[in-house]
Amino acid sequence: MQPLILPDMTPLFKTERGFILTVLIALTTLSPVLFILVSGFDAEREIWVHLRQYVLPELVKNTVVLAAGVVTVTAVLGISLAWLTAFYEFRGRQWMERLLLLPLAIPAYVMAFIYTGLLDFSGPVQTFARAHLPGVLPFIPEIRSAWGVVMVISLAIFPYVFLMASSGFRSMGRSMTEAAQSMKAGRVFTLFHVAIPMARPWIFGGLILVLMETLADFGAVSVFNYDTFTTGVYKAWYGFFSINAASQLASILVVVVMAVFAAEFYFQRKQRFFNPGHHRPVQRIRLGKAGGAMAAAYCGLVFCLAFAVPVGQLAVWALSAFEAEMGAHYFRLVANTFALGGMGTGLTMVVAVVLAYAGRTVTDVKTGAAAKLSLAGYALPGTVLAVGMINVIAWLDDSLVSSLGLLGVAVSPGMLKGSLMLLPLCYMIRFLTAGYNPVYGNMTRLTPSMDEAARLMKVSGAGLLAKVHLPLIRRGMITGSILVLVEIIKEMPVTLMLRPFGWDTLAVKIFELTSEGEWERAALPALTLIAVGMIPIVLLTLVRKENT
Amino acid sequence: MKKVGVILLTLAVLFTGSAIAADHELVVYSARKEHLIKDLFEKYEREQGVKIKYITGKAAMLLQRILSEGKNTEADILLTVDAGNLWHAAQKGVLAPVESAVLDANIPSHYRDPGNAWFGLSVRARTIFYNTDKVKKEDLSTYVALAGPEWKDRLLLRTSKKVYNQSLVAMLIAGMGEEKTEQVVGGWVGNLAAPPYSSDTKLLEAIAAGQGDVGIANTYYYGRLMKKNPDLPLGIFWADQAGDGVHVNVSGAGILAHSKNKAAAQTFIEWLSGADAQKIFADANMEYPVNPGVAVHENVKGWGTFKESTLNLSQAGTRQADAIKLMDRAGYK
Numbered sequence: 001m002q003p004l005i006l007p008d009m010t011p012l013f014k015t016e017r018g019f020i021l022t023v024l025i026a027l028t029t030l031s032p033v034l035f036i037l038v039s040g041f042d043a044e045r046e047i048w049v050h051l052r053q054y055v056l057p058e059l060v061k062n063t064v065v066l067a068a069g070v071v072t073v074t075a076v077l078g079i080s081l082a083w084l085t086a087f088y089e090f091r092g093r094q095w096m097e098r099l100l101l102l103p104l105a106i107p108a109y110v111m112a113f114i115y116t117g118l119l120d121f122s123g124p125v126q127t128f129a130r131a132h133l134p135g136v137l138p139f140i141p142e143i144r145s146a147w148g149v150v151m152v153i154s155l156a157i158f159p160y161v162f163l164m165a166s167s168g169f170r171s172m173g174r175s176m177t178e179a180a181q182s183m184k185a186g187r188v189f190t191l192f193h194v195a196i197p198m199a200r201p202w203i204f205g206g207l208i209l210v211l212m213e214t215l216a217d218f219g220a221v222s223v224f225n226y227d228t229f230t231t232g233v234y235k236a237w238y239g240f241f242s243i244n245a246a247s248q249l250a251s252i253l254v255v256v257v258m259a260v261f262a263a264e265f266y267f268q269r270k271q272r273f274f275n276p277g278h279h280r281p282v283q284r285i286r287l288g289k290a291g292g293a294m295a296a297a298y299c300g301l302v303f304c305l306a307f308a309v310p311v312g313q314l315a316v317w318a319l320s321a322f323e324a325e326m327g328a329h330y331f332r333l334v335a336n337t338f339a340l341g342g343m344g345t346g347l348t349m350v351v352a353v354v355l356a357y358a359g360r361t362v363t364d365v366k367t368g369a370a371a372k373l374s375l376a377g378y379a380l381p382g383t384v385l386a387v388g389m390i391n392v393i394a395w396l397d398d399s400l401v402s403s404l405g406l407l408g409v410a411v412s413p414g415m416l417k418g419s420l421m422l423l424p425l426c427y428m429i430r431f432l433t434a435g436y437n438p439v440y441g442n443m444t445r446l447t448p449s450m451d452e453a454a455r456l457m458k459v460s461g462a463g464l465l466a467k468v469h470l471p472l473i474r475r476g477m478i479t480g481s482i483l484v485l486v487e488i489i490k491e492m493p494v495t496l497m498l499r500p501f502g503w504d505t506l507a508v509k510i511f512e513l514t515s516e517g518e519w520e521r522a523a524l525p526a527l528t529l530i531a532v533g534m535i536p537i538v539l540l541t542l543v544r545k546e547n548t
Numbered sequence: 549m550k551k552v553g554v555i556l557l558t559l560a561v562l563f564t565g566s567a568i569a570a571d572h573e574l575v576v577y578s579a580r581k582e583h584l585i586k587d588l589f590e591k592y593e594r595e596q597g598v599k600i601k602y603i604t605g606k607a608a609m610l611l612q613r614i615l616s617e618g619k620n621t622e623a624d625i626l627l628t629v630d631a632g633n634l635w636h637a638a639q640k641g642v643l644a645p646v647e648s649a650v651l652d653a654n655i656p657s658h659y660r661d662p663g664n665a666w667f668g669l670s671v672r673a674r675t676i677f678y679n680t681d682k683v684k685k686e687d688l689s690t691y692v693a694l695a696g697p698e699w700k701d702r703l704l705l706r707t708s709k710k711v712y713n714q715s716l717v718a719m720l721i722a723g724m725g726e727e728k729t730e731q732v733v734g735g736w737v738g739n740l741a742a743p744p745y746s747s748d749t750k751l752l753e754a755i756a757a758g759q760g761d762v763g764i765a766n767t768y769y770y771g772r773l774m775k776k777n778p779d780l781p782l783g784i785f786w787a788d789q790a791g792d793g794v795h796v797n798v799s800g801a802g803i804l805a806h807s808k809n810k811a812a813a814q815t816f817i818e819w820l821s822g823a824d825a826q827k828i829f830a831d832a833n834m835e836y837p838v839n840p841g842v843a844v845h846e847n848v849k850g851w852g853t854f855k856e857s858t859l860n861l862s863q864a865g866t867r868q869a870d871a872i873k874l875m876d877r878a879g880y881k
Contacts, residue, residue, distance in 0.1 A: 515747075
């Protein structure tokens with residue numbers, strides 16, 4: 001038999017390695033979208049015409065209002081809090097730095113049912129006011145409104161901006177702000193003309209997370225009955241049973257997100273951020289008595305609204321249903337949640353590092369574009385991602401069974417479908433952005449001269465990655481892992497759809513109970529979820545302490 | 549890097565492939581919540597030695613999963629709430645028709661698919677609730693009457709995205725035509741005292757608190773709320789008693805066309821329609837048993853008897869898309 005002669009691919013792979021890797025990742029990420037777009041071609045025209053005339057205009061308006069509102073509110077909250085805690089010293093500052101990350105542990109859909117429960121007409125606040133303080137009633141705004149949704153989602157996710165902006169301010173070091181102050185620049189001037197522009201990659205990273213999360217949110221807006229693109233997608237699907245109309249709506253959303261990415265990519269390429277190799281941490285300015293009290297009060301107020309009040313309300317509800325809900329199945333839910341979170345985070349971070357690294361060694365436009373495409377999964381509403389993935393897997397299963405069958409290997413059909421690998425893969429697609437951004441943010445600090453220095457010492461290739469780069473981006477990897485883990489633990493729709501038998505998680509349980517209006521029974525799983533979500537956040541604050 | 553590859557491969561092998569359902573095992577895809585089915589399934593396993601595996605999710609997701617899995621599906625039974633969902637599943641051809649004398653005897657004909665693809669297992673009534681401090685029972689009559697000017701700023705509704713409302717409107721269309729129904733729905737929207745609620749429970753609480761005076765909800769939400777707080781000023785009113793009767797719907801099940809255990813699946817559904825299972829199935833959620841020979845829950849009995857609509861429920865499916873479009877046009881969010 002003639003030996004099979006393969007053309008020597010090595011040189012091509014060597015020069016294009018970064019590009020090829022990136023494209024492979026992008027293809028994996030985009031495969032569900034591609035399958036959905038293909039099945040979206042035979043769209044039901046009649047439904048689409050109806051949606052366009054009666055539904056789409058309102059969806060667009062609501063989605064724009066929501067996205068703009070949440071981005072604005074989270075930017076104001078996140079940047080102001082990061083600025084106060086990074087550059088000023090006041091009573092309770094160290095505590096606030098840590099406490100203000102805790103709302104990350106509360107999913108937006110939990111925050112939503114707590115606040116509607118509290119502030120709605122039949123809730124305790126209005127009921128109390130009707131009985132004792134009728135004078136304030138006109139001043140209590142209707143919570144189930146655009147205003148309410150914006151505030152609730154913002155309270156749940158502003159820590160992304162706070163966390164990223166803090167990292168940005170911190171990595172800036174003392175020299176920049178000192179330089180500004182030596183030129184007699186005022187505090188506000190320094191904030192807007194030095195600190196924010198310098199921290200832009202981080203702040204943008206945080207705001208993009210916020211924007212994606214808002215565009216993909218389904219749980220919170222459903223509680224408010226506030227129609228956005230995601231509820232439109234669900235309605236097209238559940239109501240009209242038209243996965244094609246749903247796919248069409250979803251693809252509009254994907255296009256919007258691609259535009260956001262493109263804009264970010266464009267700005268990013270215009271500037272490069274290098275840090276001086278060694279920098280001293282920022283010397284915080286001690287605030288006076290009144291200033292310090294005001295800063296502490298502001299931080300404390302945000303913390304109460306975003307964490308203390310919601311958790312307090314959950315605790316009250318949980319106590320009333322404690323005996324019924326506490327049991328052995330409970331620990332199984334927690335174990336499942338953690339196991340899936342661990343697997344998903346591992347896979348996501350491996351891919352994130354490969355992607356960030358590939359994008360660094362190769363800086364051409366096509367690789368950059370492919371890298372950006374890889375991150376698009378974040379904008380996919382979970383359920384749409386899940387449906388796309390089911391299509392992909394069904395196709396793979398079929399071709400695998402038949403091709404292995406030809407080779408004489410008997411494989412049971414449905415081998416991949418019920419597999420536990422499917423969920424981590426979906427988590428990777430969905431949350432790659434969360435893991436990638438901090439890693440990439442760190443990577444922009446690796447100057448080309450470091451590589452040259454390493455090469456002079458005959459360290460290159462994998463050795464360069466392992467000995468020089470990974471230690472330097474360690475902080476980005478830890479931050480990324482934590483963000484990804486928290487995201488996965490809170491993730492609901494994909495888990496709901498694709499979990500194999502017996503793999504119920506806390507989020508799935510909460511969804512089942514709240515969709516029946518069982519707030520009290522959902523409170524204990526929700527509290528547990530928050531406690532679980534707090535563990536990585538506590539770890540994160542320890543890491544930050546070690547590094548400052 | 550090699551190590552990582554080896555680990556990933558090992559994991560892939562470890563986690564790949566779930567067992568193909570064995571003979572003494574049935575797989576149910578359920579849109580009915582876990583806490584409403586778990587005890588019943590365990591009872592069947594104890595009594596009949598057949599293990600019931602299940603996953604829960606929303607009906608549309610489960611249907612899409614069944615469609616995507618095609619002939620490779622592990623599932624034997626689709627169990628879901630709302631006849632509209634069952635009708636869609638039948639329409640997509642994923643349900644196999646079943647000929648069963650037991651089911652025919654246990655389940656009245658308007659609760660089953662005319663083509664025998666699905667069978668109702670519990671009945672849920674959607675009727676009118678009112679604030680007993682503000683409304684006299686005599687002022688209430690029909691769903692249609694709630695569109696009248698006397699209810700301006702007094703009506704509360706749940707979102708039109710909920711399938712229960714889609715089915716209600718679909719059945720109104722079936723009863724009196726599209727044009728008339730659109731006027732009624734438009735009238736409801738004009739009478740709203742607050743934006744539509746996302747759950748029946750919240751809606752009932754708002755009526756009790758006085759944000760609105762009347763609303764439309766499923767009876768079991770009322771049952772749950774009153775059990776927790778019997779002092780709420782909430783009354784139940786059976787709608788349309790002089791006309792078609794109260795709008796009812798079912799939760800029900802069908803056997804999948806690609807099931808590998810059709811006979812065992814049929815035995816299970818027949819068991820579910822029997823007296824023992826019916827009692828548990830309905831009582832778990834204070835619903836009405838579909839089997840007329842089975843007594844209703846103690847609390848449910850107190851709400852009195854009512855005349856129910858006997859229009860065949862498959863119309864909730866055939867007219868669902870029209871109902872949604874109509875509600876969109878009428879501005880019902």
